[in-house]
Amino acid sequence: MLRDDYIAIKNTSKHFGSVKAVDDISFDIAEAEFFSLLGASGCGKTTLLRMLAGFEQPTIGNIYIDGQPQAGVPPHQRPVNMVFQNYAIFPHLNVHKNIAYGMRKSGLSKAEVDRKVDEMLELIKLPGYGARGAHQLSGGQRQRIALARALIKQPKVLLLDEPLGALDKKLREQMQLELRALQRDVGITFVFVTHDQEEAMTMSDRIAVMSLGKVLQIDTPTSLYEVPQIKEVADFIGTINFFDGSIKGKEGDSTVVTAAGLGTVHSTAGGAAAPTSGDITVAIRPEKFNLSFQQPNADRNVVEGVIQAAAYLGDRSHYYVQVEGRDAPIAVAAQNAERQMQAITSESHEKVWLTWEQDFALLLTA
Numbered sequence: 611m612l613r614d615d616y617i618a619i620k621n622t623s624k625h626f627g628s629v630k631a632v633d634d635i636s637f638d639i640a641e642a643e644f645f646s647l648l649g650a651s652g653c654g655k656t657t658l659l660r661m662l663a664g665f666e667q668p669t670i671g672n673i674y675i676d677g678q679p680q681a682g683v684p685p686h687q688r689p690v691n692m693v694f695q696n697y698a699i700f701p702h703l704n705v706h707k708n709i710a711y712g713m714r715k716s717g718l719s720k721a722e723v724d725r726k727v728d729e730m731l732e733l734i735k736l737p738g739y740g741a742r743g744a745h746q747l748s749g750g751q752r753q754r755i756a757l758a759r760a761l762i763k764q765p766k767v768l769l770l771d772e773p774l775g776a777l778d779k780k781l782r783e784q785m786q787l788e789l790r791a792l793q794r795d796v797g798i799t800f801v802f803v804t805h806d807q808e809e810a811m812t813m814s815d816r817i818a819v820m821s822l823g824k825v826l827q828i829d830t831p832t833s834l835y836e837v838p839q840i841k842e843v844a845d846f847i848g849t850i851n852f853f854d855g856s857i858k859g860k861e862g863d864s865t866v867v868t869a870a871g872l873g874t875v876h877s878t879a880g881g882a883a884a885p886t887s888g889d890i891t892v893a894i895r896p897e898k899f900n901l902s903f904q905q906p907n908a909d910r911n912v913v914e915g916v917i918q919a920a921a922y923l924g925d926r927s928h929y930y931v932q933v934e935g936r937d938a939p940i941a942v943a944a945q946n947a948e949r950q951m952q953a954i955t956s957e958s959h960e961k962v963w964l965t966w967e968q969d970f971a972l973l974l975t976a
């Protein structure tokens with residue numbers, strides 16, 4: 611049975627003088643989970659990771675790994691290993707010696723260490739690279755060696771602090787998929803730090819979105835995107851349109867809201883938990899709008915506008931639709947599944963109608 615609370619962070623804070631780098635955070639990470647910490651620079655990701663590794667002690671609070679309190683446990687006695695952003699592999703050692711470095715105090719025989727190093731080279735898809743010098747490797751290969759060195763001791767938890775940050779986009783995307791597959795293979799818990807939302811979404815089972823030392827929401831990539839709980843999370847993950855609104859009441863399952871630029875909106879998002887009165891932000895993703903050039907046969911959740919700007923991006927197009935009652939145009943994204951030989955241009959000022967499903971109008975608080 612895998613533990614749900616393999617890592618348990620309980621009311622944990624880290625203060626540096628007056629800076630609350632981590633501010634009263636509590637959550638659990640499951641065994642064998644690929645868990646990411648996502649947030650803007652300075653939000654406390656590295657500080658939290660360093661507390662898990664034992665390089666920092668919490669100012670307040672407790673961290674448990676596999677049920678064991680970690681207070682006072684030094685880094686080398688924790689069942690964790692850390693991979694740093696600037697993949698520190700030793701430049702004067704060859705690949706084999708770099709990977710074997712982690713085993714130097716293991717008490718294993720040379721033959722056993724050699725066998726383990728070969729296994730690791732197999733795992734990171736660099737078999738036969740043992741004798742290569744560190745300077746004879748590409749950035750992506752060095753990154754994989756750093757991973758192998760951290761994995762060879764078979765830690766229960768691997769902490770990765772922006773490990774792909776130094777790689778170019780293409781290599782980075784390839785490494786994301788490889789790292790994910792490798793994590794599935796070895797079945798250990800990964801805590802992965804990144805400020806890149808696409809990277810976090812590609813790899814993670816769950817993501818904690820952080821801001822100013824706090825955790826805003828922890829969820830699967832799909833839930834964070836489709837049903838963000840607060841405005842800040844909706845804004846941080848992907849693109850979204852916000853409309854100032856106020857709740858008028860309930861009509862069956864839907865919440866009726868008047869929103870600037872959309873008129874009356876019927877929303878079923880949030881279900882029974884949706885607020886029943888007060889000011890609210892209506893939020894709709896660009897691709898959740900349907901754009902049509904003929905007036906649709908809809909009596910609710912429809913708005914008329916004019917295309918103010920358009921960008922043809924090949925697979926999809928982006929439209930910016932000016933509507934009455936809202937200063938900023940509404941961002942709309944449409945897939946170009948059909949061939950469009952005449953792209954809509956910014957100058958065309960065409961009249962359009964936007965419609966959306968009741969479920970796609972999210973009702974968010976600040």
Ligand SMILES: Nc1ncnc2c1ncn2[C@@H]1O[C@H](COP(=O)(O)OP(=O)(O)OP(=O)(O)O)[C@@H](O)[C@H]1O
Pocket residue numbers: 626629630631649650651652653654655656657658805
């Ligand atoms: N040793 C320290 N002494 C004082 N302040 C620190 C120390 N380490 C971190 N901080 C501060 O704590 C806050 C969080 O820093 P942290 O390194 O955890 O952020 P981060 O989310 O990893 O950012 P980045 O994405 O830029 O790496 C920042 O305001 C930072 O200046």
Ligand SMILES: [Mg+2]
Pocket residue numbers: 655656657
């Ligand atoms: Mg950092």
